[in-house]
Amino acid sequence: MKKKIYVHVADDHKIVIEGIIAVINTDNEIAINGYSLTGEEVIDFFDKKGNRVDVLILDITMPILDGIEVLRHFKENKINQKVIILSSYDDIKIVEEVLKLGCKGYITKNSAGEHIVNAIKAVANGEQYFSNDIQKSLFTTFSGQQVSQKGDVPDKFLIDSLTEREVDVIRLIVKEYSSQEIADELNVSTRTVETHRKNLIKKLKVKNSVGLAMYAVKNKIV
Amino acid sequence: MKKKIYVHVADDHKIVIEGIIAVINTDNEIAINGYSLTGEEVIDFFDKKGNRVDVLILDITMPILDGIEVLRHFKENKINQKVIILSSYDDIKIVEEVLKLGCKGYITKNSAGEHIVNAIKAVANGEQYFSNDIQKSLFTTFSGQQVSQKGDVPDKFLIDSLTEREVDVIRLIVKEYSSQEIADELNVSTRTVETHRKNLIKKLKVKNSVGLAMYAVKNKIV
DNA sequence: TTTCATCTACGTATTTATACGTAGATGTCT
DNA sequence: AGACATCTACGTATAAATACGTAGATGAAA
Incomplete structure (x- = not known):
């Protein structure tokens, strides 16, 4: 049997967490490791306690510390953790920002559950994954004006x-x-x-x- | 065996809907009748098609027509349908508004799944149900505590x-x-x-x- | 020391926004 | 028929914002 993919979920809405867990449980390759309700809890889990999972599902909007700040913390402290952003926003600026902060996937909350499962598997496998709507936005951005993302662009957002x-x-x-x-x-x-x-x-x-x-x-x- | 309670869920985020369905399915007194992704679909379901369920779970934020407009439509067209609002907001003004529009329950998305089940059962049974945080807000409002707005007349919406x-x-x-x-x-x-x-x-x-x-x-x- | 970013301020000109106001056309409701 | 709300448009005037600039002071960094 394949090795299980372990996932941690961070979202300030319990209902969303329960929904994700429910969806994930439909797939027996993936298992839940734990969840966090604030960015602070996330950092506590990964930094202070040193935990790692295969994939972290991270909401942008959270009290105390939001998802972007969590990513920033990861980057600054060289915490290597694969992250999928799960967000209500399809704002291209946010997408670009989290990409620069090293996140591996971005799905909107409009996505059907199966997309989450696919995203988790892809990212756990070293790939990237983006919702259709996000892909579209990225495409228009990168095809329209050059956002020059070669090499080491100073990652100042x-x-x-x-x-x-x-x-x-x-x-x-x-x-x-x-x-x-x-x-x-x-x-x-x-x-x-x-x-x-x-x-x-x-x-x-x-x-x-x-x-x-x-x-x-x-x-x-x- | 008790008669099943039928529920319709309206939320623009599929994940939330899946979450609610998952939670509801843990209780065998309650069954899902259908779901809607926009306010327009809700009105279509209840007005045009004349459907009724025991409880409608209704999100505030939805494209095309939001939850409040749905409630307003129900009221204006004398559509008698028990509604529980499920919202990210704990804004007391919104709570007051939906109450005036005849909704029977209000739970925030922070609530644990069991609260939704309890809310559905209470409302189906003719009672009202509010999350703890909402109850608190309502209490401070109605207990004469001035809402810090320097005595403004509660400006209509x-x-x-x-x-x-x-x-x-x-x-x-x-x-x-x-x-x-x-x-x-x-x-x-x-x-x-x-x-x-x-x-x-x-x-x-x-x-x-x-x-x-x-x-x-x-x-x-x- | 030199370089650099930042904060500060000004010049000139044009475009927009805001503050008062009035008022005809239209449709709806009583 | 009359009341009413709404959408439309204009007049006059001032205030504010935007588009181009330039440039000195300061402190931090290379």
Whole structure:
């Protein structure tokens, strides 16, 4: 008999975890090793306790530490663990980010259960796996404009590239402050705020302040 | 043997549906009648096709028509169907709203599977059922505790007051369109768009377009 | 020491957004 | 018939944001 594939599931919704476990149990090559409800628990499990499994199923949205931060922790601490992201988002920016952080698969919560099983087997086998919708997004991204991902591109993601001050500004933009109000709040001139705003729009590749706000909430800068 | 309790599940995430089905199947008093992936499918099932089940498990967040709109449709068309809301939100305003719309139970996705089973049985039996966290929220609200909103009148659900056209506009604002671009898209003049924008800002009590976008995403207008 | 990123600020010009307002056309409900 | 909401559009005016720039001060890093 084949060796079992061991899986750990991290999601803040118990129901989702139970669903995944139910789905996984339909396949007798795969077994559940444990689960976590927060990013903190995940790190505790893998880092402090030194556990490893064949595949970690990781949700993006979790309290305390989200999935991206978990991946970042893994990377920084050179914890070698195959990860499949299971997320509600099909935002290409998030996909790109987690890919750079070394995750091996990405499936959306819209996927049918069998896709999860397939994803687990593929990743456990050293391959990569992406949902159809994600593949489409990736395709349009990589075919449209070149995202140059050869060699060692400095793995600075957009969000990381923001300076402290820029984060200050974007936070206040989200709170519906005008440049004038932001200037008063930060004790700088409106010109400065406008410069920051301008640079933010360029950096984050959005069209206007609404785009900044949307980016900020999507990426939990707020 | 007791009569089976028939349940219909509506959620846009297949995994969640599979999870619920798996949980429900652990109890042999309850059976699945069918499931829906959008609010439209739900209405199709109950209204057009005239089906009824003992309990409908209904997610709030769904494309095309969300759970609240489904409840509203039920109420307006006098469709008598017991509903349990299954939601990620523990926002008390949403809870109050769905209660007014006649839903009989509310459980959060954090709940363990057994709670769903209990909720289904309670509601099928004519009772109400709420998750612990929801009960707490309701308690603090109704026990006179002011909800930290500096004594505001509990503003009706602003979102209801939006006209179709206003929703069109706010959706495009979220997509970072300018008034000009929105005008082109909707085939009206920029003046009209600006009027809608102005009215939206007033109606939703926000300060600017960023506020509109934030409101839209928070309240899932998008 | 030099280089570099960052924060800061200003110049000029144009485009958008916001704040007041009015008002006709249309359809719906009573 | 009348009341009403909605969608549409315009007038005038100011405030704010965006698009191009440049550039000094500062502190950290190479």
